[in-house]
Amino acid sequence: MAPKTATSSLRDLPKVDALVGHPDAAGLVAAYGRALVTTEIRAEIELLRHRIREGNGGDVRAEAVIAATRSRLERLHTPNQCRVINATGVILHTSLGRAPLAPSVMAAAARQSAQYSLLELDRESGKRSDRDKLVADLVCRVTGAEAATVVNNNAAATMIILNTMAEGREVVCSRAHMVEIGGSYRMPDVMRKAACHLVEIGTTNKTRAADYEQAITDRTAMLLKVHTSNYAIVGFTEMASLEELVEVGRRRKVPVVYDLGAGSLVDLKPFGITREPSVPELIRQGADLVCFSGDKLFGGPQAGIIVGRKDLVAAVKKNALFRMMRCDKVTLSLLEHTLRLYLDPARALEEVPTLNLISRSAAECARAARAICARLKKRGIAAETRESRSQIGGGSTPGDDLPTTVVVIKSLGGTPDAAARRLRMGTPSVFCRIEEDSLVFDPRTVLQGQIMELVSAITAQRK
Numbered sequence: 001m002a003p004k005t006a007t008s009s010l011r012d013l014p015k016v017d018a019l020v021g022h023p024d025a026a027g028l029v030a031a032y033g034r035a036l037v038t039t040e041i042r043a044e045i046e047l048l049r050h051r052i053r054e055g056n057g058g059d060v061r062a063e064a065v066i067a068a069t070r071s072r073l074e075r076l077h078t079p080n081q082c083r084v085i086n087a088t089g090v091i092l093h094t095s096l097g098r099a100p101l102a103p104s105v106m107a108a109a110a111r112q113s114a115q116y117s118l119l120e121l122d123r124e125s126g127k128r129s130d131r132d133k134l135v136a137d138l139v140c141r142v143t144g145a146e147a148a149t150v151v152n153n154n155a156a157a158t159m160i161i162l163n164t165m166a167e168g169r170e171v172v173c174s175r176a177h178m179v180e181i182g183g184s185y186r187m188p189d190v191m192r193k194a195a196c197h198l199v200e201i202g203t204t205n206k207t208r209a210a211d212y213e214q215a216i217t218d219r220t221a222m223l224l225k226v227h228t229s230n231y232a233i234v235g236f237t238e239m240a241s242l243e244e245l246v247e248v249g250r251r252r253k254v255p256v257v258y259d260l261g262a263g264s265l266v267d268l269k270p271f272g273i274t275r276e277p278s279v280p281e282l283i284r285q286g287a288d289l290v291c292f293s294g295d296k297l298f299g300g301p302q303a304g305i306i307v308g309r310k311d312l313v314a315a316v317k318k319n320a321l322f323r324m325m326r327c328d329k330v331t332l333s334l335l336e337h338t339l340r341l342y343l344d345p346a347r348a349l350e351e352v353p354t355l356n357l358i359s360r361s362a363a364e365c366a367r368a369a370r371a372i373c374a375r376l377k378k379r380g381i382a383a384e385t386r387e388s389r390s391q392i393g394g395g396s397t398p399g400d401d402l403p404t405t406v407v408v409i410k411s412l413g414g415t416p417d418a419a420a421r422r423l424r425m426g427t428p429s430v431f432c433r434i435e436e437d438s439l440v441f442d443p444r445t446v447l448q449g450q451i452m453e454l455v456s457a458i459t460a461q462r463k
Contacts, residue, residue, distance in 0.1 A: 007019070007434070013052075019069075020041060022062050024067075025041075025069070026075060031371050040073055045065065075119060082315070082428065083428040085431070085453060085454050087443070088431050088432060089388070089404060089433065089442030091357045091390065092296055092297070093260075102338065102351045105300075105341070117333070132151065136341075138339035139305060140307070142265055142343065146310045148306065148307060148313060150332070151303070151318060151325035152325050153294075153303065154291055154293040155185060155304070158304075160321050160325060161257060163196070163319060165221050166222055168196075169197065170196070170198075170221060171197065172201060173223075173225075174240075175202055175207065176207055178202055201214075205237045208240055209245060212240060220266045221254075222256070223254055223256045223322045224257050225242060225245060225256065227262070239380060242285045242286070248288065255288040255289065256288050258289070260277070260282065261296070263293050263296060266342075268297070272403075276400070283307065288302035288309050289448035292305055298354075300338035301335060303327055305335075353447060357444055362403040365403070365404040365442075369385045373450060375452075381409065381462060382409070383458065386405070388405065390402040390403075390404045403441070404442055408440055409438060409439040409441070410439075412461060413462055414463060416438060416439055417434065419439060419461060420439060423439075423461050428457060441458075447454045
């Protein structure tokens with residue numbers, strides 16, 4: 001019998017119950033449950049009814065309706081997030097989840113989070129406790145700070161610090177630090193929302209310690225220094241150092257707050273990252289409070305970490321906003337186990353993926369690129385290597401990049417855009433760059449154990 005399409009009528013539509021009981025639907029019912037299969041069959045019948053009324057017809061055979069329902073169910077159960085091989089050369093790729101997490105950290109957090117855990121209970125006393133105790137001591141140990149607390153991201157950390165310390169009062173900040181980050185998040189707007197009064201000083205390219213001191217009044221709540229992590233001002237410039245601000249702040253009894261943003265716990269200068277201060281360095285220099293992100297250079301989950309003076313951290317935790325911004329048990333577990341890696345700096349460089357990718361030498365990247373190239377050539381794909389540069393990304397370390405060697409494929413079938421789309425739509429999803437009408441794969445951002453997967457994914461998309 002020929003399929004019923006354009007000439008089908010509403011009378012030809014099969015009954016829902018008959019379709020659910022059809023032999024072809026048995027596997028769907030077993031996999032997805034009778035209720036959901038029934039719902040999706042009903043939705044497919046309604047779509048066919050609409051098409052017939054519009055004169056477009058449709059295939060109303062039971063087998064065709066069930067096949068269409070199977071596609072619906074597969075789409076419904078396909079995760080929106082999927083595993084990605086990042087071959088873009090951008091280590092902290094915001095659109096690809098920023099910092100990948102250490103496998104050992106993920107495993108430990110999964111074990112804890114899947115069951116009941118000691119989120120807010122003291123084991124010894126059996127009484128309710130403070131969830132900050134899960135991570136605060138570790139944060140203090142690896143940063144050298146007096147006290148620490150954690151909120152859900154660094155924007156929240158900045159907001160709650162401003163509101164706690166400066167509500168209705170003045171915050172002195174250089175015009176060079178009136179930053180904007182993603183999503184039109186602007187520092188002047190945050191200050192208004194925090195009920196602070198911004199006092200702008202200096203110029204875009206020059207702000208001296210004297211500018212801060214001259215702006216201090218009896219209404220001054222803090223001196224704020226914001227790390228320009230997503231841009232750089234070069235040339236005819238002069239910016240007051242943190243040490244200079246600390247000297248002014250202590251003499252005038254005004255706290256100094258440093259919004260670091262990316263927030264590395266280790267000195268990155270040995271790896272060519274010269275403009276990124278570390279958190280321990282800022283604490284040693286005397287900042288009263290420092291806030292930074294957990295999911296950037298720290299290499300953990302999204303969080304805003306606040307460190308510094310005990311009295312100021314305590315005040316932040318008493319703010320009514322704090323409960324709205326606190327972290328859940330999964331985030332705190334991921335933070336705890338990431339922090340434990342930092343107890344041994346050598347282990348952190350090896351196991352924290354962000355640090356591992358940053359610390360990879362140019363020679364390592366070159367060896368990986370040659371290995372990928374050789375494997376692709378064995379599978380009949382023309383590929384070559386060339387020297388290039390990797391980026392840190394994530395709105396950090398502007399102007400600092402890392403030497404690498406990339407794999408270049410000039411043809412994978414069709415246009416480079418079409419080939420890149422096929423790679424993105426594959427499993428795992430592969431992201432690369434397009435330069436000079438060629439696909440470019442940077443091995444620096446390919447995680448350990450993904451080389452063969454990358455080669456297989458590229459080969460699978462050859463036309």
